[in-house]
Amino acid sequence: MRVGIWFLKLAAFYFLVGVAMGLTMEIIGDHRLSGAHAHINLIGWASMALFGIIYVLFPKAGETKLAQLHFWLYNISFPLFMLGLSFILLGNESLLILLMVFPNFLVLAVVFFVLNVFLQVKVEHVNSFLNKN
Ligand code: HEM
Numbered sequence: 001m002r003v004g005i006w007f008l009k010l011a012a013f014y015f016l017v018g019v020a021m022g023l024t025m026e027i028i029g030d031h032r033l034s035g036a037h038a039h040i041n042l043i044g045w046a047s048m049a050l051f052g053i054i055y056v057l058f059p060k061a062g063e064t065k066l067a068q069l070h071f072w073l074y075n076i077s078f079p080l081f082m083l084g085l086s087f088i089l090l091g092n093e094s095l096l097i098l099l100m101v102f103p104n105f106l107v108l109a110v111v112f113f114v115l116n117v118f119l120q121v122k123v124e125h126v127n128s129f130l131n132k133n
């Protein structure tokens with residue numbers, strides 16, 4: 001459950017970063033970071049908000065070791081992936097190593113999430129606030 005709350009807070013944070021980036025790209029007329037902006041909004045805001053909602057809706061899923069692994073691996077690899085991507089999009093290859101390493105960890109975090117959903121997301125595990133019957 002706590003993991004769910006933190007996913008929701010980080011999702012909101014990355015939404016702000018994503019739209020601020022979109023607005024800045026528009027204002028300065030430089031769209032080179034479009035790919036990073038798109039993924040900050042989609043992997044950051046949209047996906048993390050969904051993780052948060054799922055973990056709050058199914059509290060048992062949010063209490064597992066897999067949820068912890070998912071949370072930490074995702075939130076360490078995602079910003080480093082975006083940093084590496086932004087540098088490449090701006091034509092600087094000095095952080096290429098980040099782009100070679102961290103998308104793999106991000107996908108591994110998603111594997112932990114999927115396993116967790118298959119093992120823990122069940123009708124009888126739905127948040128008791130919603131399960132009135
Ligand atoms: C204030 C809000 C936003 C502004 C000002 C903005 C602005 C921009 C700009 C200037 C581009 C580059 C377009 C181009 O060069 O073709 C772009 C691309 C993109 N944006 Fe946003 N954006 C905003 C919010 C969002 C949100 C909330 C999402 C997703 C949840 C999003 C998803 C994308 C995607 C996927 C692309 C890439 C499109 C492509 O490559 O075809 N944007 N945005």
Ligand code: HEM
Pocket residue numbers: 034035036038039042043046047103106107
């Ligand atoms: C590990 C995770 C991911 C990796 C490595 C990845 C990688 C990529 C790559 C290589 C492209 C092509 C960029 C280009 O040709 O310029 C792309 C485009 C795109 N991806 Fe992802 N992606 C990931 C996750 C996601 C997720 C979770 C979403 C949506 C929820 C998403 C939505 C998109 C969209 C909308 C585009 C087209 C917009 C653009 O060209 O910037 N991606 N992604």
